[in-house]
Amino acid sequence: MRFFCGIVFQVRILSSDIKKHVGKTVKIQGWLHKKRKLGGLNFINVRDRRGLTQVLIEDKDEVEKLRGMQIGTVLTIEGTAADDDRAPGGAEIHGPKLTVEVPVTEEPPIEIDKPIDHKPENLDTLFEYRTIGLRNLQETAIFKVQSTVTKSIRDYFYKNEFTEIHTPKLLAAATEGGAEVFKLDYFGKESTLAQSPQFYKQMMVGVFERVFEIAPVYRAEPSATTRHMTEYTSIDGEMGFIDMNDLKSFLSGLLNYVVDEVWNEHETELKRWNTTKPVLPKEIPTISMEEIHEKYSKANKENSVGEPDLRPDEERWICEYAKKNLGSEAVFVSDWPASDMKFYHKAQADNPKLADRVDLLFRGIEITTGSMRENDYEVVLKQLKDKAGVDPKDPGFKYFLQAMQAGMPPHGGFGMGLERLTEKIVGLKNVKEATLFPRDINRLAP
């Protein structure tokens, strides 16, 4: 309460605190979320940032104030907090005095108080009315979880002495990718949008040793799939003076930490999606690609042995296998062929035909690729030429090579899509469902 010139102003009480004020007069503020009649009694639910408050309205004049008022109407309500086990949070408001702060007279164009079915044919409507549909608590839940995913990932980086960096997304030239790059006019010159902070984070290992960035990246992906978007939030980490075991330990710890934090904070939200807490051992198990091919081929009467990549069905199968047999819903896939390596990747020291790389699969899909980077300047030059077909004098690589020549320790890192991780944690089927305002070839608004 604020005291001013002898007048007592009620301070706003939030939904989850009503129970603490039972028997007292409280003021609440929020959005009309639901109106209903139950046995001749008028109830409304009021939504605030923490959830819902149930209000029982008996006075006819008060009921009258809500005539024609639709969901979304902004209300201030003063009334008495009362115990009621059937109300959200175990308490409700009785004898309310209502003030309509902002009337809403149009019905919402999308369901607000019942879950929206996320079947594929509904998604376009979901995104078209996103600014209002997100008020549905089922939708809000996804992004409350996502906020904590991001927070806990940063916590984990900080605990491990990473410095946060902000690298530019406006670049002079496309470097990593080929065709899938957005181009723009930059005062008469051509500029491209960053597809990843790969080179910057490697260069910054030479400065800070351990760096991370969580920021948007852009891919001019010309197809609309359940797995790709043209803009997403990339979680990038890079560390110096490590080896692959350190990187795997780091990623194991990271995923465990995120899952624990999210389940601690958001059991209510996760229950809305009937999702279970992922089973993860302290160290996520590693299986080589060849072993996966063999196991999969044996169990499924298929033959993937010798293939240089995993089939999507193999990714799903090995995750099921690991869940049943290794007590882990995540698995590292090791021993990728060096022939498919990016030029900045490093081959294994004792077997140069294999890349020093792991893919982390989680609940049926790859959520990140972790790799050791080549830190020998001469080898980087050679791989740039051999693997990327780039002349080392290409100005697009000037600064990266400058840094590589200035002394780079053994280093490695990973990049992970925030939206895909959120999708898997919540148990969704399309990465766009875990994106506030998704972007693909067909969608550039809202």
Place this chain on the structure above:
Amino acid sequence: MRFFCGIVFQVRILSSDIKKHVGKTVKIQGWLHKKRKLGGLNFINVRDRRGLTQVLIEDKDEVEKLRGMQIGTVLTIEGTAADDDRAPGGAEIHGPKLTVEVPVTEEPPIEIDKPIDHKPENLDTLFEYRTIGLRNLQETAIFKVQSTVTKSIRDYFYKNEFTEIHTPKLLAAATEGGAEVFKLDYFGKESTLAQSPQFYKQMMVGVFERVFEIAPVYRAEPSATTRHMTEYTSIDGEMGFIDMNDLKSFLSGLLNYVVDEVWNEHETELKRWNTTKPVLPKEIPTISMEEIHEKYSKANKENSVGEPDLRPDEERWICEYAKKNLGSEAVFVSDWPASDMKFYHKAQADNPKLADRVDLLFRGIEITTGSMRENDYEVVLKQLKDKAGVDPKDPGFKYFLQAMQAGMPPHGGFGMGLERLTEKIVGLKNVKEATLFPRDINRLAP
């Protein structure tokens, strides 16, 4: 230490921990940062993520290993930790065995072990060799501070129950600004890069009540100044169910929190820049624009009375005034003319000729504008037409208006450039000095 098959591997010890291991054999890893001879003795400094370790090399064979090795050479060193008050951290390494992990034979193109003078004519060289020059501890300091600025701002948002959001930077149309917008081809359609998340954060108040985002924004600023860049990191916050006093309290608390956290964490780094801890009262004082004009005109024999904006010199002067007379290095400027309001701003309830807005000046410059937003749908429509000259049927405003019509509480917020805030905290003179890889009309690399 890791034990494996009876062999004892030394675990790497970091520079700041050497003192704890005095008398023991330790292993350190890092970059050769400096070589020097002192009274016939060879010393080197080795840099790791925490700072420097001094190593005394007496053995001639060990000295020989460093012949031709330049700054940046990656080293592993095993030796005995020994007390020495003259060494950084109060301890150094004696009797070292050196391993050159990655030799560097080229001299660095920019000073690494002495401070680089940031005078304007040096900045271009500073940025050209950024990837290496950042290894200079004077430069590193700026970005260690910046990492903590960002972290502490997020902490403050979390403490106040904000949800972090990620809004798209690829937009269908320019909305807020006019000419200063980057355009790109989006699969045959025109797209623009976001100049701010303004509309998204307001729309998301209707969902989460309190939201924040820290992400890049883009301005096609066609001039090279000390205050502007084409890409910067924008710290955006927006809150529902608040008034201007709440917003000012929030910003006062935020700036105090950041300054305290940064000084707790980074006294060493801040000392490198001879900067002092800003004096800030718990609640930053507010002075109206007209009062500033009057005070300034009186003290400087100028006449700014009645002007609709502050002169840059007035901004500096009032900050000096507030520091001397009000014990505050920051000041809120209130009572801006409503005639200059953006269409989404709100006029003061009791004086519609004035905007419900404050600018926060800090150490001579505006670091943020905070304002209450118009939340009455009909007034938004009118202001959009009158102030922005936009037809409410313009598709660029469709979703924003959709959200405004769905019930928006009183709300307000602010946007702040991370780099400018860092600049002022560290005591730099150009916002680009506080940017890892600055972008302006002349610079798009590295």
